[in-house]
Amino acid sequence: MVREEVGPFRLAPWFSQRPWGRFDLKPWYKTTGTAGPVGEAWLTGPQCVVETGSLNGKTLAEAAAEEGEWLVGADETIQGTGMEFPLLVKLLFPSEKLSVQVHPDDAMAREMGEPRGKTECWYVLQAESGATIALGLREGVTSEAVRAAADGIHRVGMTMEELLEWIPVTAGEMVFVDAGTVHAIGPGVVLLETQQTSDTTFRLYDYGRGRELHLEKALRALKTRTAAGKVQPHTMDGFVRLIEQKYFVVDRYHLAAGGEADVQIKGAGCMVGLSGSALVKSERFENVELRLGQAVVVPVHCGAVRVKSSAGASFVNCWAP
Numbered sequence: 001m002v003r004e005e006v007g008p009f010r011l012a013p014w015f016s017q018r019p020w021g022r023f024d025l026k027p028w029y030k031t032t033g034t035a036g037p038v039g040e041a042w043l044t045g046p047q048c049v050v051e052t053g054s055l056n057g058k059t060l061a062e063a064a065a066e067e068g069e070w071l072v073g074a075d076e077t078i079q080g081t082g083m084e085f086p087l088l089v090k091l092l093f094p095s096e097k098l099s100v101q102v103h104p105d106d107a108m109a110r111e112m113g114e115p116r117g118k119t120e121c122w123y124v125l126q127a128e129s130g131a132t133i134a135l136g137l138r139e140g141v142t143s144e145a146v147r148a149a150a151d152g153i154h155r156v157g158m159t160m161e162e163l164l165e166w167i168p169v170t171a172g173e174m175v176f177v178d179a180g181t182v183h184a185i186g187p188g189v190v191l192l193e194t195q196q197t198s199d200t201t202f203r204l205y206d207y208g209r210g211r212e213l214h215l216e217k218a219l220r221a222l223k224t225r226t227a228a229g230k231v232q233p234h235t236m237d238g239f240v241r242l243i244e245q246k247y248f249v250v251d252r253y254h255l256a257a258g259g260e261a262d263v264q265i266k267g268a269g270c271m272v273g274l275s276g277s278a279l280v281k282s283e284r285f286e287n288v289e290l291r292l293g294q295a296v297v298v299p300v301h302c303g304a305v306r307v308k309s310s311a312g313a314s315f316v317n318c319w320a321p
């Protein structure tokens with residue numbers, strides 16, 4: 001049943017401990033409540049808890065199940081497979097290199113019984129001098145060479161890391177990571193990741209950390225050439241479009257002190273605060289504060305909201321077209 005009284009709501013982040021993560025996530029988060037290093041802050045994970053409005057205390061999964069049509073719309077291209085929030089938005093905090101990994105596309109994922117693949121993008125929020133990411137295989141590298149490197153057979157004369165195309169990154173850049181792209185992330189960055197709602201990852205190499213590897217599945221999933229790469233931003237009317245792809249669009253807004261922006265809600269998604277603080281206002285619902293490192297979900301049927309900041313703020317709107 002559609003309940004039209006559901007308005008914009010803020011989610012509490014869920015912190016995922018990873019061996020390559022950090023203990024200190026300031027200034028993004030004062031505390032995480034975890035004992036180990038945190039690699040990922042899930043902003044729209046199914047287990048994230050609503051902390052404002054009529055859905056207060058429910059998880060995003062529960063909210064989507066109960067208010068699916070109102071929340072994400074009825075269009076099958078948005079829903080994908082039933083009433084589930086279509087985008088998983090995260091902040092990544094690597095202090096060491098992530099595993100060399102690959103994600104399946106939709107076709108392979110469905111063969112495995114999963115609802116969807118995992119295409120993603122990374123918006124670089126912070127980057128130390130010399131920070132790099134690995135995006136795809138070097139020219140001429142074959143899947144056989146990847147298998148040999150993964151097996152520790154060095155007939156090709158190259159290690160797994162040497163098979164990858166490592167590229168420098170700086171703050172403000174957007175990187176598209178197509179499904180099937182072998183990739184890794186180096187330390188010294190903070191990334192905003194927007195992806196299909198999936199956690200299916202196949203590791204090829206993990207620097208001896210002892211975690212499970214998935215060589216055969218990874219070899220099936222990888223593609224020697226994909227559409228992955230850096231994406232040039234486009235200035236729009238009142239915002240900057242960072243990326244526009246099949247599964248997601250990411251738009252960045254900057255508000256000066258006392259500034260405001262009208263945001264049209266064209267698909268299921270969320271706003272994420274990147275600096276300062278702002279209020280998300282809509283005609284029929286209570287205002288919701290947009291905070292640093294937290295997501296505010298605006299139901300599709302709200303149509304539009306106004307975001308206003310007294311002292312200045314920046315945020316992104318991540319949505320499924």
